Amino acid sequence: MPELPEVESAVRRLRRAMIGKSIARVEVFHPSLRRRVSRHRLRSLTGARVRAVDRRGKHQLIMLDDGRTLHAHFRMTGDWHVDRADDALPRFARAAVTFDDGSRVVLDDPRALSTLDVHPAGASLDLGLGPEPGDASLTADSLHEVLAKRRGPIKPALLDQRLIAGLGNIYAAEALWHARLSPTVAANTLARRQVGAMLRAIRRVIDRATGARYTDSSVSRLAVYDREGKPCRRCRTPIKRIVQAGRSTYYCPHCQR
DNA sequence: ATAGGCCTGGAC
DNA sequence: GTCCAGGCCTAT
Secondary structure, rough: OOHHHHHHHHHHHHHHHHOOOEEEEEEEOOOOHHHHHHHHHHHHHOOEEEEEEEEOOOOEEEEEEOOOOOEEEOOOEEEEEEEOOOOOOOOOOOEEEEEEEEEEEEEEOOOOOOEEEEEEOOOOOOOOOOOOOOOOOHHHHHHHHHHHOOOOOOHHHHHHOOOOOOOOOOHHHHHHHHHOOOOEEHHHHHHHHHHHOOOOOOOHHHHHHHOOOOOOHHHOOOOOOOOOEEEEOOOOOEEEEEEEEEEEEEEEOOOOO
């Protein structure tokens, strides 16, 4: 489920599901998660109470009252499934947190690329993230400045979480379409006002999607993503698909230059 | 800056 | 079977 808007809605659901509750047990079912978190560390979570749930970029930080942090990242296909401890586990359950009131939050992830980590109390964790799209510190000037150091195309630059936290492959393409910018233009050749238009487009796209889930119908409303060969919603020119840095980029060859 | 790997399912 | 997938890390 994962770009900033979907992670934000996941975090909101987590807050409702776990704040103030005490952990009865944490289980992991998939070998790749077992390799990450020791049995001992999982056991040590029993009894901890959830104080807060925060989001930074696409990262989810479950803050415990003992100062430790349970850190989740959905990668490609993770999501939370909230249910009761005696319900049948979902098909792709990879981990589960059960609370002392019998409620449960399950990490549901077909591809099992999600990560789960436990950070000790007082640890300063560096997620390597730039400002959130909504941060006031992110301005056309500041973005123009960091992009001036990049010689590569703008679209892969937008996926670099060190520049802006939370943008992913879908919304990067959508924002460039709204700003009428070609995904292949070198980042350092963008004029200040083009960067300004792009930043406004990023904020628009993220704001509009925030709180939504990633569903078939939300995808069908997108301007360019996954619309190869379909008419541009502005000019009817067929949308093109190219590959940049190993990822698909969709854009309108006519109105994005 | 770009392949390859991590994982698995779904579309073709 | 082959290709593709919302992310991100590592090695080249």
